[in-house]
Amino acid sequence: MTLFFTEMWERFSYYGMRALLILFMTASIANGGLGLDDVTSGAIYGLYTMGVYLFALPGGWVADRLIGLKKSVWYGGIIITIGHFTMAVPGVFSLFDGDEAVKETLSGLDLYTFYAGLILIVLGTGLLKPNISSIVGQLYAEGSSKRDAGFSIFYMGINLGALIAPIACSTLAVYDWHLGFGLAGFGMLLGLVQYKLTGHYLDGKGDPPIAVTKVEKDSKKKLTQIAWIVLLVLTVICILFFTGVIGLNAPRLAAASNNIIALVAVLYFAYLVLFGGLDRGEKKKVGVLAILFLFTALFWSGFEQAGSSLNLFAERFTDRTLLGYEIPTGYFQSINSLFIILFAPFFGAMWIWLGRRQLEPSSPLKFAFGLLFLGIGFLVMYFAAKVASSGELAAPTWLILTYLFHTFGELSLSPVGLSLTTKLAPKKYAGQMMGMWFLSIAMGNLIAGRIAGVTSGGTVEGLQQMPQQYLLIVYITVGAGVLLVLLSKPIRSLMGKVR
Known part of the structure; x- marks a missing residue:
């Protein structure tokens, strides 16, 4: 139950925002959007959805080696929530539409909050998405007939969130795009609340790896601190880079990323077969x-x-x-x-x-x-x-x-x-x-x-x-x-x- 509703609300937040994403980018500035062309918008959309899956790899490593599955889901959910609310920030300023100074500030702010929100959602999803599924697997004994049934119920939670979210978020977005983004964040916030309130059902599951000796404990503590610092620095760099560069060169970056992924895949499979x-x-x-x-x-x-x-x-x-x-x-x-x-x-x-x-x-x-x-x-x-x-x-x-x-x-x-x-x-x-x-x-x-x-x-x-x-x-x-x-x-x- 705990994981079902956490995943349902996380998917609510993801698919609710995704339903608005390319529409918001291509909408004119006069209609509250970013006014980007289709090629740039499509490239940014592709880079974002690519990032969600790519960051599942380091997200799994952080959980396995440092903070455990349960904490990864918790911190991932917090980062996702902040990401959605960051995208919703300009909507608060839009309440002061009559003030020309605020309007000018808003137009410059929207691009920063948009990219910052996307980056935070990518990082948070990378922590949450792969690890919550792993906890589901830990609930059942190896070979148990209940395992498949449990995953089936869990999968229904994913689709229930994905079914409701576009309808709910799109309805609010008719009035203001940022209200739709904000509702997506509110959904993830609800998921975090119930995750904390019902977390005792997961006792003994998804805990951090045990450090036995003092050296191991100190090493793990330092590595965790370094990981959080790297995450923070990476977030700031990505926000500045995306805002200043990606808006103009997204198609070129998408093409380069495509080639890099293809090359990595070829080299990895070749290495595995040969060595x-x-x-x-x-x-x-x-x-x-x-x-x-x-x-x-x-x-x-x-x-x-x-x-x-x-x-x-x-x-x-x-x-x-x-x-x-x-x-x-x-x-x-x-x-x-x-x-x-x-x-x-x-x-x-x-x-x-x-x-x-x-x-x-x-x-x-x-x-x-x-x-x-x-x-x-x-x-x-x-x-x-x-x-x-x-x-x-x-x-x-x-x-x-x-x-x-x-x-x-x-x-x-x-x-x-x-x-x-x-x-x-x-x-x-x-x-x-x-x-x-x-x-x-x-x-x-x-x-x-x-x-x-x-x-x-x-x-x-x-x-x-x-x-x-x-x-x-x-x-x-x-x-x-x-x-x-x-x-x-x-x-x-x-x-x-x-x-």
Whole structure:
């Protein structure tokens, strides 16, 4: 219960703010936004969502080596809350709209508080997100049948928060963007309160590593102090750097980050195979993970268009009028979570039913299905873009159908990939292999932001090109899915007995 509600409110804060993020960046200054162009906004969005997954790696290290899982969740939640409230600060000043001096101060303040808030949320999520899941795992004995049920309930908390948040935060953002950001922070604050009040249920779980000797205790204390100082200095540097540099060079930085992640992945897998001390079977399994790394990054680069280009499509080219009322754009961000809640039990039951009849597809085939469903979703968007490029508003059913197929893709790939990573990873590299799974998602999120900048139809020329751009995404994702179907048998042979 403690972890369910903490995670629910953390996801409330994350998805509530994410629903507003690219809309706020691209909104004109006159309408309370930052007035950034689509390419820059998409790059910043990609860098932010990439950072959320990248910082899960040092966040896990801090928990394992220094302060423990429970404290990491607590401090992470505090940093996230401060981040959201930082983004909401200009909303307080907007109460004094009549004062021209305050207006001038506000326009300069907004950029600093925006980047500062994003950086704090990235750092806080890196501490909280990986470690709260680890505590869930500690609640149950190894091999207990309750473990899967516990994670299923926990997963429902994630989607419940993601379902409610875009609706709640977008409703307030209609009046002021910063009210939406503030509500996201208030959600995380509620999560912290209940985490502290019910924390006694976690006694004995997620505690810090035990230092036995005085030398160990002193060393751990100094290392913890250094870690907090480094975190503080890094935050200040990032805020200054982002505010002064990223606004102008975000696309270039996103491209460089993309190349760096790709290079790190190639070098790491090569090192593991050549110098990792693995036997022949383990090398084959690492090879499978390296292959699936590419397809995973490709999947998330399409799926994560939900918060960027598809969000802008809902804002600019979708008829959102219902019974004379204009539905806030962010409401569409709840559709995926609603479909997850509705169809996740069905997919789970379907795999079990097929497994009993020896008909369950292999994991590589499930990956392929995920990419094919993703491609079908973008095929729907091709027709929606044709409507938009003709000068008419598209019906909301186009986006709803797209999210439906994308959800089917997510259910085919995401839980399967997570499970397969734990099965294929060599035991002595299990944590690092999970880190590579997060790295593939980070890379996909970064690419998603870059794609969004050129598929958003922000200019007349861009609008006319939008159908062909979506069709190109269809060719790439469906082509990758078909390729993976053809490669599934060779990949299966490399996996050994693992399905």
